[in-house]
Amino acid sequence: MSVRQSQKEATRKRVLDAARDLFETRGYEETTVREIARVAEVSVGSVFTTFSSKGDILSQVMADRLDALYAELDRVVPHLRGSTADRLRSMFAIHYAFETRRTKLFLAHIAAAYDWTLEPSSRPFGRNPHLKQVVKDCLADGVTRGDVDPSTDLDIAVDTLMASYAWTYRLAAWNESDAETMSAVFDKHIGLICQGFHPR
């Protein structure tokens, strides 16, 4: 790596660290790029040579965090036992537990999915294919295990689960619910959806 490249990489990391803390403590809307630059001890100009906008910075902060989450998920999934519904419950519980460690940041991430200024390259909430794939694999295994009807349209089932999963976050946004409360609510949703594709 050239000197310039490693400098750029260092700047990137400092900006992301500063932004993550500011977004969480102050909130996304209240944080300016100027403040991020000040806390990261870099110039505003150099922030913009690496990132195109505040939305882009948020997207990168979340991408890094989600990489860690999915690593945890991939590690846990092979050890899950029990019915398809129970496996799904465990998978989503891991999500709620992880994401509520920094609730404000995560809610900003969801809100940003509706942001105007987002780059096509950024990965806002709901446009990350990894979780969908893990859930779909779990359902496909359920067909093999015999507790998911083989005629089930897996993509629709995944979609319905994802919709319920995302909107359950309203509880965190509006009622300041914790991970346990959200998991309990979503456990019921999962039970109900699984009822629908259980073989008769």
Place this chain on the structure above:
Amino acid sequence: MKHDPLTLHGAQEAEVRVPTRRALAKQQTRAKVLAAARRLFSEEGYEGATIRDIAAAAGMSTGAVFANFTDKSDLFREIMLTDMASLAEVMREAAHRGRAVDDCLLKAFSAGYAFYKSQLPLARAAFSISWSPDQGPELRSMAPVLALHDLITEQLLAGIERGELSQEAEVKLRTQMLFDCYLANYPEAIFLGWSIDALQAKAKDQIRVILAGARRG
């Protein structure tokens, strides 16, 4: 002069007229501000639209805007209230045209998508601020939003009544999930440009999945 009974009488008459004219002018001002705000929220998003821009677009001072609305969120709430009330009405009429429970729900949802198809940028702004801890709960508890919940619940109860769904259909939970799915399809329309037909096809499948466990027999 004040003590002259005749003048006093005249002044009272004037008092009856003047507020009416003033109220009318105030109403027109509000309508002008709301129209400008609607356009700017659609073009710039909620964060991007400033009171100053809205005032300029309406051809008045920021002071005149603030004389009618307390702040930007007040403006947005006003627009949402009007729209959501019409939306609830449209969805209710559509639901009544359906026969079986899934048909009623699908017709209601499709009517909703058709209603917002022409104003997706505004829907996008609404979704964005619905996640904010301050404004989210307010949006959620607006009477027309609660009416949408009630509409779904009524369809499920009618389905139970007609014997299409079992008595143990967990109406409250299913209402929430159906509403979630209805809302969750909006990003497809907003970002991926899905047609009404595509949204309808997806909603149809989702309704089927959510109702499957409650089917009788």
